[in-house]
Amino acid sequence: IQSKLPNVGTTIFTTMSQLAAQTGALNLSQGFPDFDGPDALREAVARHVMNGHNQYAPMPGLPALREQIASKVARLHGRAVSAGDEVTVTPGATQAIFCAIHAVIRPGDEVIVFDPCYDSYEPATELAGGRCVHVALTPPSFAIDWQQLTDALSPRTRMIILNSPHNPSGTLIGRAELERLAELIRGRDIYLLSDEVYEHLVFDGVSHASVLGHEELYQRAFVVSSFGKTYHVTGWKTGYVIAPPALTAELRKVHQYVSFCGVTPLQYALADFMAEHPEHVDALPAFYQAKRDLFCDLLAKSRFAFTRAAGTYFQLADYSAIRPDLDDVAMAQWMTREHGVATIPISVFYQSPPEDLKLVRFCFAKREDTLRQAAERLAVL
Ligand code: PMP
Ligand code: GLN
Numbered sequence: 001i002q003s004k005l006p007n008v009g010t011t012i013f014t015t016m017s018q019l020a021a022q023t024g025a026l027n028l029s030q031g032f033p034d035f036d037g038p039d040a041l042r043e044a045v046a047r048h049v050m051n052g053h054n055q056y057a058p059m060p061g062l063p064a065l066r067e068q069i070a071s072k073v074a075r076l077h078g079r080a081v082s083a084g085d086e087v088t089v090t091p092g093a094t095q096a097i098f099c100a101i102h103a104v105i106r107p108g109d110e111v112i113v114f115d116p117c118y119d120s121y122e123p124a125t126e127l128a129g130g131r132c133v134h135v136a137l138t139p140p141s142f143a144i145d146w147q148q149l150t151d152a153l154s155p156r157t158r159m160i161i162l163n164s165p166h167n168p169s170g171t172l173i174g175r176a177e178l179e180r181l182a183e184l185i186r187g188r189d190i191y192l193l194s195d196e197v198y199e200h201l202v203f204d205g206v207s208h209a210s211v212l213g214h215e216e217l218y219q220r221a222f223v224v225s226s227f228g229k230t231y232h233v234t235g236w237k238t239g240y241v242i243a244p245p246a247l248t249a250e251l252r253k254v255h256q257y258v259s260f261c262g263v264t265p266l267q268y269a270l271a272d273f274m275a276e277h278p279e280h281v282d283a284l285p286a287f288y289q290a291k292r293d294l295f296c297d298l299l300a301k302s303r304f305a306f307t308r309a310a311g312t313y314f315q316l317a318d319y320s321a322i323r324p325d326l327d328d329v330a331m332a333q334w335m336t337r338e339h340g341v342a343t344i345p346i347s348v349f350y351q352s353p354p355e356d357l358k359l360v361r362f363c364f365a366k367r368e369d370t371l372r373q374a375a376e377r378l379a380v381l
Helices: 012-023 039-050 063-077 093-104 121-127 146-152 175-185 245-258 264-276 279-299 328-339 368-379
Strands: 087-090 110-115 131-136 157-163 191-195 221-226 239-242 314-318 359-363
Touching: 012 328, 039 264, 063 087, 063 239, 063 264, 087 093, 087 245, 093 121, 093 157, 093 191, 093 221, 093 239, 093 245, 110 121, 121 131, 131 146, 146 175, 157 175, 221 245, 279 314, 279 368, 328 359, 328 368
Parallel strands: 110 131, 110 157, 157 191, 191 221
Antiparallel strands: 087 239, 221 239, 314 359
């Protein structure tokens, strides 16, 4: 068979989680919490399953859930989005990203992505007949290189994919950068896909600069989020897309035939929980910042070098002082097999990784005892 995705193999997330399971290592690789979502949320799912909410949800999502999403957006970003015409619930942010790309990308179109970038953007673009143009973000700042971005633009550029808070670097795009981007693409026929799945995981008193808060950019944007990250339930694979009505209409044409709708009882439970606990999202920065700080304070006793993540539940660390002889994939394997801590190497998120990249990514969405145990094992390296 002639593969449509000849360069795609097993994802690094699967590979490292499997290796962690085989070796019994603490799994700080694939991004997911080792604790459960709120009791009331999980009980609500059970209630809705038992109460007969088990048939197809409406194609764009349960109206009550879309209303809750719209109220959150109004409260946090001051934007009145229409639950009817601008909010679509999807089975995971991954499906949202796939549908947004397929809604607007045609054969020959170019999509600009910033490396290191999340692994689903490129295959989705290629299946739509498009091509990714990679602009590298360079450690340690991982800031946008505006000259490189300007040079990457071409008459074929149809989309730019942003991701803030950024996986894997934990860095943020600020309001000033959004403004600069708006100036750069003004008058051009370019859509934005803003992957904001870590929107509530922003630390040190900073507020998340959402594309939803930028009028001009929003008019050409698909803004994607994930309930998995926000409610500690990554296995529920439930997310959403917010986009202006004309873009939403095109997105729904794709979503309608990729999955038709998301899982019904989960949507009922999320709608109930969001209505009853609007404070859940406000408590997330402090909740995850405490985990980041616990992990980083302990990691400071090791020979890893790092700058604390500004957002997400990922912490990058440089291991140059420990095993400069190993590339990051070998380092991740060695740490998993020999020292019982699984991580993700960063080079796999790049088309061409910078020379001498010695960074691994730890997921700190873990219980205190897991973080302490992991840090103890890392301290002896
Ligand atoms: N985008 C980024 C940057 C992510 O880290 C993830 C989570 N793995 C996703 C999208 C996908 O989210 P979901 O699990 O809701 O599909
Ligand atoms: N987003 C998660 C991560 O970056 C992984 C999701 C997946 O396994 N596809 O670790």
